Amino acid sequence: MANLKQLSELEGFFTPGHRMCAGCVAPVVVRQVAMAAGDTPVVVANATGCLEVASTIFPYTAWRCSWIHNAFENTAATLSGVETAYRALKKQGKINKDIKFIAFGGDGGTYDIGLQSLSGAMERGHNMVYICYDNGAYMNTGIQRSSATPQFADTTTSPAGKVIPGKVQWRKDLTAIMAAHNIPYVAQVAPSHFNDLIAKVQKALAVDGPAFINALAPCPRGWRYDTREGVEMTRLAVETCYWPLYEVENGEWRLTYKPREKKPLVEWLKKQGRFRHLFTEENKPLLEEFQQRVDREWEKLLKRCGEA
Amino acid sequence: MQERIALTGNEAMALAMKQINPDVVAAYPITPQTEIVQIFSDYVANGRVKTEFITVESEHSAMSATVGAASSGVRAMTATSSQGLALMWEVVYIAASNRLPIVMPVVNRALSGPINIHGDHSDTMGARDSGWIQIYSENTQEAYDNLIQAVRIAEHPDVLLPVMVMMDGFIISHAMENLFILSDQDVQKFVGEFKPHRPSLLDVDNPVTVGPLALYDYYMEFKRQQAEAMRGAKPVILEVAKEYAELTGRKYGLFDAYKLDDADLAIVVLSSTAGTARYVVDELREKGIKAGLLKLRVFRPFPYEELAQVLADRKAIAVMDRADSYSAFGGPLFTEVRSAMYDAKKRPPIVNYIYGLGGRDVNLDHIRKVYNDLVEIARTGEVTQLVNYLGVRE
Numbered sequence: 001m002a003n004l005k006q007l008s009e010l011e012g013f014f015t016p017g018h019r020m021c022a023g024c025v026a027p028v029v030v031r032q033v034a035m036a037a038g039d040t041p042v043v044v045a046n047a048t049g050c051l052e053v054a055s056t057i058f059p060y061t062a063w064r065c066s067w068i069h070n071a072f073e074n075t076a077a078t079l080s081g082v083e084t085a086y087r088a089l090k091k092q093g094k095i096n097k098d099i100k101f102i103a104f105g106g107d108g109g110t111y112d113i114g115l116q117s118l119s120g121a122m123e124r125g126h127n128m129v130y131i132c133y134d135n136g137a138y139m140n141t142g143i144q145r146s147s148a149t150p151q152f153a154d155t156t157t158s159p160a161g162k163v164i165p166g167k168v169q170w171r172k173d174l175t176a177i178m179a180a181h182n183i184p185y186v187a188q189v190a191p192s193h194f195n196d197l198i199a200k201v202q203k204a205l206a207v208d209g210p211a212f213i214n215a216l217a218p219c220p221r222g223w224r225y226d227t228r229e230g231v232e233m234t235r236l237a238v239e240t241c242y243w244p245l246y247e248v249e250n251g252e253w254r255l256t257y258k259p260r261e262k263k264p265l266v267e268w269l270k271k272q273g274r275f276r277h278l279f280t281e282e283n284k285p286l287l288e289e290f291q292q293r294v295d296r297e298w299e300k301l302l303k304r305c306g307e308a
Numbered sequence: 309m310q311e312r313i314a315l316t317g318n319e320a321m322a323l324a325m326k327q328i329n330p331d332v333v334a335a336y337p338i339t340p341q342t343e344i345v346q347i348f349s350d351y352v353a354n355g356r357v358k359t360e361f362i363t364v365e366s367e368h369s370a371m372s373a374t375v376g377a378a379s380s381g382v383r384a385m386t387a388t389s390s391q392g393l394a395l396m397w398e399v400v401y402i403a404a405s406n407r408l409p410i411v412m413p414v415v416n417r418a419l420s421g422p423i424n425i426h427g428d429h430s431d432t433m434g435a436r437d438s439g440w441i442q443i444y445s446e447n448t449q450e451a452y453d454n455l456i457q458a459v460r461i462a463e464h465p466d467v468l469l470p471v472m473v474m475m476d477g478f479i480i481s482h483a484m485e486n487l488f489i490l491s492d493q494d495v496q497k498f499v500g501e502f503k504p505h506r507p508s509l510l511d512v513d514n515p516v517t518v519g520p521l522a523l524y525d526y527y528m529e530f531k532r533q534q535a536e537a538m539r540g541a542k543p544v545i546l547e548v549a550k551e552y553a554e555l556t557g558r559k560y561g562l563f564d565a566y567k568l569d570d571a572d573l574a575i576v577v578l579s580s581t582a583g584t585a586r587y588v589v590d591e592l593r594e595k596g597i598k599a600g601l602l603k604l605r606v607f608r609p610f611p612y613e614e615l616a617q618v619l620a621d622r623k624a625i626a627v628m629d630r631a632d633s634y635s636a637f638g639g640p641l642f643t644e645v646r647s648a649m650y651d652a653k654k655r656p657p658i659v660n661y662i663y664g665l666g667g668r669d670v671n672l673d674h675i676r677k678v679y680n681d682l683v684e685i686a687r688t689g690e691v692t693q694l695v696n697y698l699g700v701r702e
Contacts, residue, residue, distance in 0.1 A: 041512035042512075043380075043509050043510065043512070045376070052521070053521045056517050056519075056520035056521055057520070057521050057523070058520040058521060058522040058523075058526045059520075059526065061517040061520060063515065063517055064515060065512070065515050066509040066510070066511070066512055066515045066516055066518075067509075067515070067516075067517045067518065068376065068379055068509055068517075068518040068519055069518070069519035069520065070372055070375055070376065070399065070402055070519055071372070071398055071399060071402060073368070074368060074369060074372035074399060077334075077364060077368070077369035077372035077373045077376070078372045078373065078375060078376040079376060080334075080362060080364075080369075080373050080376065081332065081334060081362065081372065081373030081374060081375060081376025081377035081378075081379075081380070081384070082376040082377065082379065082380045082509055082510070083376075084332050084334075084360045084362050084373065084376075084377055085331060085332050085360075085376070085377040085380035085381065085382040085384070085510065086380065086510055087360055088331040088332055088358070088359070088360040088377075088382055089331070089380075089381070089382060089510065091358075091360075092331075092358065095510060097512060099510065099512055116365060116366060116369075117365075117366075117368070117369050117372065119365070120364060120365030120366070120369055121369075123365070124362065124363065124364075
């Protein structure tokens with residue numbers, strides 16, 4: 001594995017000339033994926049969302065590779081058409097290059113509105129890597145809750161009010177849902193652990209068939225953290241075991257990183273404005289409930305990975 | 309060489325698809341289109357086409373995958389009906405905006421609700437402003453011929469727009485008729501090798517950004533070009549028809565005028581109802597009544613000048629719509645024909661009949677009633693009831 005300095009010198013398929021917000025971690029994820037792809041020719045499909053609107057404002061584009069945006073919920077289906085065209089032309093001997101296919105969608109476009117399209121593409125076995133950049137809400141439209149939003153988070157459609165303390169429900173475990181598709185490769189990543197991320201993307205690109213990667217990609221507007229601390233937000237999510245790093249390779253669950261010492265959840269929560277309302281005397285039980293749920297989920301994962 | 313065989317509309321469409329032999333088909337079953345997908349799957353399973361078939365999980369994904377494939381330098385097709393087209397809606401517009409020459413048979417079926425599986429034009433009439441070329445077919449022969457011609461129209465460099473080819477659900481899709489078919493080789497020769505006119509995503513050495521964000525500074529130029537492409541489609545449709553006539557002897561235009569030259573009374577109609585109307589025209593002609601018929605083939609682009617020319621000298625016109633637009637001002641065909649007549653030298657009275665919704669039968673008596681009404685309108689020069697509903701319990 002190359003070191004960070006060497007990696008940062010790679011040009012990659014995503015240029016710095018995009019217009020994502022300062023402190024947004026989505027472009028960091030894309031850059032690391034591009035580093036993992038190296039010189040491999042790729043076609044990227046992008047769901048409607050922050051990454052799409054901020055990277056292709058006509059007549060400009062931040063993409064050095066072939067790139068397609070179709071709509072919000074259909075990225076996986078769109079890319080399955082591209083990948084099928086590739087197979088058709090390959091079979092006919094009209095194309096001989098080896099091309100890889102990568103989809104990027106936010107959590108809204110992946111967990112929610114695009115879940116059917118994604119599930120269909122995975123079930124059909126298209127040779128593609130779908131990467132969800134999970135920032136935990138509909139950030140592009142102004143921070144509305146999605147099924148990826150953490151419980152208790154304050155969003156514009158799950159506001160922390162006098163009677164309801166933010167989002168009521170626990171988040172959907174999309175990574176496990178994708179693992180249940182019995183596809184060759186599924187993984188969860190965070191850009192703070194870039195070697196882990198890059199290794200997983202390379203694995204995903206190498207498998208014959210569909211792969212899914214869930215990448216935590218904090219949003220400074222939605223999470224309300226200091227813009228300098230975007231990647232740190234992902235490190236804390238991993239260290240507190242809110243966002244464990246693991247992979248499911250041909251049905252085998254494996255933890256790829258185990259914190260030496262599990263940090264208390266509050267260390268992650270206290271740096272984010274969306275959880276500020278939890279730090280009052282009356283909401284103390286909610287913080288405890290949150291910690292307990294994270295502990296339970298972590299134990300469950302350890303068991304699945306044969307670590308407990 | 310042509311062969312005469314008996315096929316249902318769905319069989320004829322599936323056969324035409326096989327002979328076109330597209331690189332990619334992405335489709336989902338829906339009544340009454342299902343047979344097309346089934347028959348085509350059979351061609352794929354038995355190696356009779358080179359097509360890669362994507363068995364998508366919805367029509368939304370069918371159109372999405374077709375857009376992906378068509379953006380990758382291949383010939384791509386799908387097929388649908390009714391709710392399927394409705395589910396595709398969002399991406400139907402994107403396909404046109406991205407100028408992708410996708411060809412899609414649509415077996416017309418009423419839109420819910422109430423849910424209904426039979427033929428009317430509410431599905432494709434709803435898509436009339438989506439930027440697709442729309443060609444309606446009267447029978448199995450026309451469905452077959454139109455689908456083959458649609459490939460050439462869509463892919464013409466002056467056009468580069470998607471084309472939907474319609475036939476009436478069940479009435480045509482499930483009815484066996486004799487038709488002439490071409491050999492696979494002749495169809496292949498006619499449609500030709502696919503030459504991508506758009507940059508392909510798979511040309512990775514020359515990367516392209518497809519489907520960017522265009523705001524108030526560029527969006528309108530995209531739309532203006534789309535409008536121009538639709539304008540450019542008319543001569544291409546005629547040119548392709550001429551070439552097809554040389555190959556098959558079957559002539560197609562923007563519409564088909566039947567005994568219209570000297571007619572006093574004219575009905576304007578789409579698709580299978582034209583057959584019923586033609587029978588009544590002959591019946592009336594025998595009685596010395598100058599009845600005529602205009603069957604519109606191309607609804608998008610709308611041939612307003614040509615229509616006005618052939619309709620101007622009629623004494624009374626009835627436009628029959630197999631869909632309502634709920635504008636409280638008649639069906640879509642009616643309002644457009646009526647608008648086309650505004651600039652005509654003479655403006656004959658025009659009346660609208662909405663009929664056959666949800667597959668309700670339209671028989672000879674219904675058509676006779678329309679011509680009877682036209683006799684009265686021609687005599688008085690007055691339309692008393694602008695919008696009428698035919699064969700309905702009021």
